[in-house]
Amino acid sequence: MSSPTFADRLNAVATETETLLARLLGDAPLQGETARPDRLTAAMRHAALGGGKRLRPFLVVESAALFGARRDGALLAGSALELLHCYSLVHDDLPAMDNDDLRRGRPTVHKAFDEATAILAGDALLTLAFDILARDDVHADAQVRIALVRELARAAGLGGMAGGQMLDLAAEGRFADKRALSETEIVTLQAMKTGALIRFACRAGAILGQADSTASTAVARYGAAIGEAFQIADDLLDVEGDAATLGKAAGKDADAGKATLVAALGVSGARRKLDRLIAEADSALAPFGAKADTLRAAARFIVERRN
């Protein structure tokens, strides 16, 4: 038997994550809960189940493996992160935000249900992410779990993902005259909007494995590079992809006048930047040797994916 390929590893985490999420979004109330309303449970399941590459859980699992942390704890932490990612998609899709009807080839939550239900489903997914990170099964040491809670909150909130979405709406000219952002401003916006959760995914493995500060810093450097690469690759796909492959409308960013590095640097400039970011990711992983080969492959997967 040959050893598992990168695709095998990615698919294994996706399958395990799907199973875990289905269990976490079951309908039986937990201790401390009163009841789980059917409609809200169904909306949360619509948002979180049935697809996605589960890239963020994969990064948690693979960075945790680098430090010898338990796989089941990493999968649970990765599932919490995935729920938080799904909340952000539900809220970003709302009519008052990006007003998207389609997500992964299916109706968005506010189309399949309604706006109020979508707002509440997003809120409850975000809340559930922190519930899960606080559970004993994530890691025996409460210090580790509290570090995960704090770092995820910083990555997701005012100074991270939510702040990045605010900057993105502002860049569209929602609140004042539209002006072109500098390359630096776009990098900051994207480091917040999409980069922060990807950096957190990589950091989470180091936290779970109680890595020393040198190793933690190296993994964070890797996470920052692939986080930036992820968004550029996404923006290139939006320019070059088609709706059938993407499972969502293509060319939407340009239509909305979104601030992207592809618009700022051009397609070939953006591709050169991707090459530099891959080199940066490889350089950050150098101290780990062959143990980090899956993370190296993940960086390539991120820039070469077609959807």
Added chain:
Amino acid sequence: MSSPTFADRLNAVATETETLLARLLGDAPLQGETARPDRLTAAMRHAALGGGKRLRPFLVVESAALFGARRDGALLAGSALELLHCYSLVHDDLPAMDNDDLRRGRPTVHKAFDEATAILAGDALLTLAFDILARDDVHADAQVRIALVRELARAAGLGGMAGGQMLDLAAEGRFADKRALSETEIVTLQAMKTGALIRFACRAGAILGQADSTASTAVARYGAAIGEAFQIADDLLDVEGDAATLGKAAGKDADAGKATLVAALGVSGARRKLDRLIAEADSALAPFGAKADTLRAAARFIVERRN
């Protein structure tokens, strides 16, 4: 000098909470944050600063005092809870939810800013609540902080506050024909929508004070009774109050066909139920003797308040 009255104690916590919240919502990014966008910071400050009785932080501080927990840690945990409460108000006020223009006599966040900003401000307030609970200053023991995170998440999410808001919208007839809820169904709805955070406030003091299970159960019983009483008193105010005193529109619940115990039991039936709940709260506090006098006064304040 006479000893401080109940009003003095309540006002002291309100003032300290306001100061803390203003600091927590400052504009300097923390470690792990990239930048704090001005517009989002301003919307969060609009939602969280400048008013409110700060009842939930008060309950955290006073229940913590019962168990000898540090006051500054309790104030910080109470401020986290208040931010989470403020998020729920911002999202509940949205056009797709209760569509309110006025809150505490001021424009709601989506009126003062816009819908997208209000959604993001709510999201970021919720996220910041967990960030704060994870900080060392709340309690030296990470086990205590992780217990606060888990219990707050359960109180606020699918099986708690967010679920309760879902049930409330359903009871209005949003998703199917409207039908009258039974008294039991209304009690469950309200135990989730407003009761859960008030119960958590009382439980938080016991967690911070590392109370034994008998004492924790007693405080939780008190919290459940005053949580239920709080909502009935609120519904009575809606029937009997006027907009000038309330700082928001009166008679709105009846107009919206909201499910309330006042509608189910009548005004005098609701008042009798309040009396029973106060007796239940007193009974739960009996083991604590005179130390619990402020919590006893808090129960009376909740049923007698005029706004």
